[in-house]
Amino acid sequence: MASEGDEAPLVGRAATLAELRSDLSDVGPAGTAAVFVTGESGVGKSRLLQETADAMRAAGAAVLSGACLDIGDASPLHPVLQALRRCGPAPDAAPTGGPPDEAGALLEWVSQRLQAIAGDRPLLLVLDDLQWADRSTRQLLLYLLAGLGEVNLSVLAAVRAESLQGAHPLRRVLAELRRLRSVRVLDLAPLDQDGTRELVRAIAGEQVAAEDAERVFKRSGGNPFVAEELARDLRDGRAELSDTLREIFLARVDELPKHAHAVVHAIAAGVEPVEHPVLSRVVQLGDGELLEAVRAAVAHRFVLGEADGYRLRHRLVAEVLEQEVLPAERAALHRRYAEALEADPAADHAALAHHWQQAGEPLRALPAVVAAARDAERLYGFSEAHRYWTVALELAGEGTPETGRTELLSHAAESAYQCGEHALALARLEELAGRPDAPGVCTLHLRRAKYLAAAGRTATAETEYEKALALADCTPREKASAAAHLAELLLHLGRYADANARAREALELAELDGATADLVRASAALGFSSAFREDPDAGLAVIRHAVEIAERSGHPDDIGCAYLHLAELLTGPLNSLEEGVLVARRGAEKLAALGVGRTYQTRLLAIAANGLFRVGQWAEADRVLADAMRHRPSGADAVELLLARCRLWVGFGNEEAADRDLDAIATMLAGGGARHVLPMLTLRAGLAMWRGRHAEARAAVQRGLTETRSDDLVLLGVLAWHGLRAEAEAHASGDVPVDSAVVRRLKVVVDRMGQGAGDAAAPVRAVIDGYVELCAAELSRLEDRPDPEPWARAAATWDRRKQPYPAAYARLRQAEAALARKSRRAVAVTALRQAFETAQAMGARPFAAEISALAARARVPLTSDDTVDVGPAAPADELGVLTEREREVLAAVAEGLTNKEIGHRLFISERTVGVHVGHIFDKLQVRTRVQASRVFLRAA
Incomplete structure (x- = not known):
């Protein structure tokens, strides 16, 4: 039960409540109706009775409530007499005196009392814990519900399902009552996962992590009482299981028959599902005794018997029982499990490894752990494989041959990289490199470079690839792999010409002796760089071909690489935003199914969120990023996700969250490439401008222009626009003097963009032109030349690109310039309204506030329904x-x-x-x- 003043909300029972009220109102020919609610302890029967009684009382029914007692000498009709006493003195019409002693007279006396209390109202009799009802109470129910008492009555009672075992007398009563049309027996099921999550969040707070809520569901099995207790522990920061829950479960286990007790202990120690033949070898009972024991464990609601084996209804039982077993008993139980599984050639390697470990036999566990790791890799379960390879390293002691440990280290490093543990992968690789039987130097360079790039340390990774290519003993296949990976890395650094050259080199080598992965990676890099620099259609065709090759290979790395480049090209330089978002989401689904949710899936979701941000669907982008964050990515994957989320925070005006993400990005970006560094610095500049810190914005932009070499004129365009905007804001505020040297440098960048746009592919040129127009318009603002025309051209350009935010920003400045000229008020009103509508639709709070401020000063109504007051503002x-x-x-x-x-x-x-x-x-x-x-x- 909830503690006083801390009652949890009723969750997931609305439909059941409605059904109960309907069933209790649907009386049969005898003028009676009844619902008997069964279910395991803690499933919420009593709460359901209480809520139903309150609802029917509010609807005008007379309600009497009582509960049975778990004592052998309870007085006859205890729950009914208790309910009558709670009702107070009987009305004048009721019979006087105490209950008679003779059974028939007693039933008639109770019937008359109930009839007198009800009067003309419907009467509901609520009885809790009916499994403990005495013989007289059971007889009364049969008497009343058969209509013999001549009282119109509805009965609502709760029964613990685990108590109705064997020849329990209530079973016979329920069997008799089921024959009546107006009687229903409802087995109340536990909450499902969504209901449990809602309950946990109601108690522990809305910010509870999804994995914590899921863990509560798994431990509680959806039992509301258990879930409430675990949620309060979660809320209060208690890690240990509460004494309340421990004692409740221990008391219930103690009620089990001897053999059923042993079965529950055995299943609690097993790896679910526990198959019947394995269980029989572990508990060592005869077939008949084992079946009877399992049947009792199921009946007492401890065990679920399913087609694939036995499971505990609540995993919490295993936690409780683990502390009640002596270490020697536990080891013996796990040894019997291991021996039983070892006799089966088709046994699950993971389960076998677990039981030998728990039995204290590490050397016997090691082969099974290695087999489990290989099983996981075959199924692309990289996180599971990493866990098993790590366990294998821990188990490998003095008796393991040197070559064996070297092989384990190699697998452990690669599996760490595959599941996103990039720092650990590098550490494992360094240990591997120090061994006398380490792989060749070229192999080490390649693997180190790959891990460094994934960790976001791109500059160091480039050096490692160059070292591998320079080695004389590097094989053609290794050279192809190095060139393909380097081409991809150069794309990330924004050096498209270099990437194009390396991709062509890799393809030539791959034709001689290359792997499919190298062919996919090189093709994707070539297609991206070609589409950006020369021919979008030809480049897209190359990348789409790379996607086809990758999907035929079926390997997650190949598919992930191809989809990343395709989605990034579409949502970025080519500005095919809707198609790019669809590709990113489709790829994310594929990669999640292939076990790389923490790496490729999260990066694809970041690309999808960026596309949604650009088309103005900020709320949907927020949902996509929240889903991706559940995977807790690391390295470059985490940087991509944090950059995407930070764009939203800056746009929404959540300054503290944006600061946190930017600090995290800066920490991870040791030697990062242009496609990470430039967006980070642009976001820093944008955030500083919203805060009125124009010097900080200037410093961020200048750092981007100084420290980062890039061919990506789109990224430079965004940065240059923010730089000129910062100078214009500084000029408008008067707090910070405009730096003429900075302005000259930014003009040089803008000129470079204009010249470079002529050589870029048409879609890329169109995006660059949009930023060139914004920069030109900011210069007019900076030079005190208020002119709405440059801003109008910029707004139209971004409208054609279907990117509402820069278009709305241009309209704000168009209105500002028009109002400054005092001759274009109609243009200003239209532009302000359009900008405000866009800002509100996206949820861009700081931007909307700036629009509102300008509208308020100019006395411009932001909706057509408002009255325009053109008089002077007070x-x-x-x-x-x-x-x-x-x-x-x-x-x-x-x-x-x-x-x-x-x-x-x-x-x-x-x-x-x-x-x-x-x-x-x-x-x-x-x-x-x-x-x-x-x-x-x-x-x-």
């Missing part, structure tokens, strides 16, 4: 765009306080004060603290 209206906290900060600014002094007064950090001040400047369209103070004093 000073007080200027402060209407500020939040309450911003008003407090502005009042302190007007007093002449510094940010530090304001922070002390308002109990907030100096940094937070700076954020508020930046927002105030943006909303009031002022550049200095003096101007802001003047606005405040005028309004006051």
Whole structure:
């Protein structure tokens, strides 16, 4: 039961409640109806009775409630008399005196009391724990529900299913009552996974991780009481199983017959499902005794008997029993399991390995662990394979030959890489390289480079590939692999010309002696670079061919590589956003089924989210990223995902979350490539601008231009736009002087983009042109030449690219320039409304606030339903765009306080004060603290 004041919500029972009310109202010919709710302990029978009784009482029914007692000398009719006593003194019409002693008279007396209490209302009699009902109570139910008591009555009772064993007298009563049309027996099932998750989140909070909620479901089997207890432990940070649950389960186990007790202990120690022949060897009972014992364990709701074997109904039972068994008993039980499985050639290697380990026999476990690892690899279960190879290394002691340990290290390193544990893969590889029988130098370079690239250390990875290619004893196949991987890495670095050359080299080598994986990787790199630089149709055809080859091979690495390049090309340079999102999602589904959810699937979902972001479907992008984050990726995969999520945080205005993600990205990006570094720095600049920190934005952009070499003019275009925007914002605020040297450098970049666009493929050129137009428009703003035309051209360009955010931003600036000229108000109104509609649809809160602030200052209504007031704005209206906290900060600014002094007064950090001040400047369209103070004093 829930503790007082901490009752959990009723979850997953709405349909059952409605059915109960309907069944209890559907009386039979005798004027009676009954529902007997059965189910295991803790499944929620009592709560269901309570909720049904409350609902029927609210509907006008008379309700009486009682509970049976688990004692042998309970007085006759105890639950019914208890219910009558709770009802208070009998009405005048009721018979006087106590209950008679004679049985027939007693039944008649109770019937009259019930009839008197009900009067003209429907009467509901609620009886809990009916499995403990005495003989008189059972007789009363038969008497009343058969209509012999001449009282219109509905009965709702709860029965513990595990108690109805053998010749329990209530079984005969229920069998008799089932013959009546108005009697129903309802077996209440545990909650399903969704219901359990809802219950856990209601108790432990909405932020509970999905895997924690799933673990509660697996441990509880959906039993609401158990799930509630585990959820409270989760909420309160308790790791150990509560004494309450432990004692409840131990008491129930103790109620089992002797052989059933042994069966439950055995299944708890097994790897589910436990097959019947294996169980018979472990518990060592005769066939008849074993079947009877299993039947009792099933009847007591401990065990589920299914086609593939036996399972515990609640995995929590295994946790409880594990602490009740002596170590020697546990070892002996696992040894019997191992010996039973070893006798079967088709036995599961993982189960066999587990039992030999638990039996304390590591050397006998090792062959089974290795076999289990190989089984997992064949099924592309890379996380499972990594776990088994790691266990194999731990089990391999002094008796393992040197060559055996070297082989284990090699497998452990590769499996760590496959499941996304890139740092561990590198550590294993270094240990492997130090052994006398290590693989060849070229092989080590190739593997180290591959692991480094996956970890996000691209610069070091490039060096390793170059070393491999320079080795004289590097075989043609190794050279093909090195060139193919290097081509892919150069794509990541944004060096498309170099990538194209390496991809062609790899294809030539692969034709002589190359693996399918090298052919796929080189083709994908060649197709991407060709589509970007020269011919989109030809490049796409090459990548699509690579996808076909990869799907025929069936290997996750091949399929993942091909789908990544295709989806990235479509959603990025070629701007085929809808198709790119579909390809990314389709590829993600395929790769999840192939066991690489933590690596390729997460990266494809990041690509899908980026595409959704660009088309303005931010809420859907958020859902996609939340799903991908459940895999907890690492290395370059995590960076891709964090960059995609950070774009959303910046757009939504969640500054703290964006900061956290950017810090995490910077930590992981040791030597990262342009396709990670430039977006990270662009996001830093965008976040700094929303905060009014224009110097920080400038520094981020300049770092990107200085530190990163890239042929990707699209990435440079985004960065250059943010750089010029930061200078324009600085100019508008007046807080930070415009850096003319920075502006000159950005103009050089814009010129380079314009020149380079002529050599790029047409779709790529169109995207670059869009950023060139934004940059030109920002220059007009920076140079105090308010002109709506450049902004209108930019908005139209981005409309054609079907990217609503830059189009809406251009419309905001178009309106600003039109209002500054004071001659294009109609144009400004239209542009502001369109921009605001887009910002609201996407959930771009900071952007929407900036649009609203400009509209408020200009007295422009943002919806056509509003009345346009073209008169002068009152000073007080200027402060209407500020939040309450911003008003407090502005009042302190007007007093002449510094940010530090304001922070002390308002109990907030100096940094937070700076954020508020930046927002105030943006909303009031002022550049200095003096101007802001003047606005405040005028309004006051």
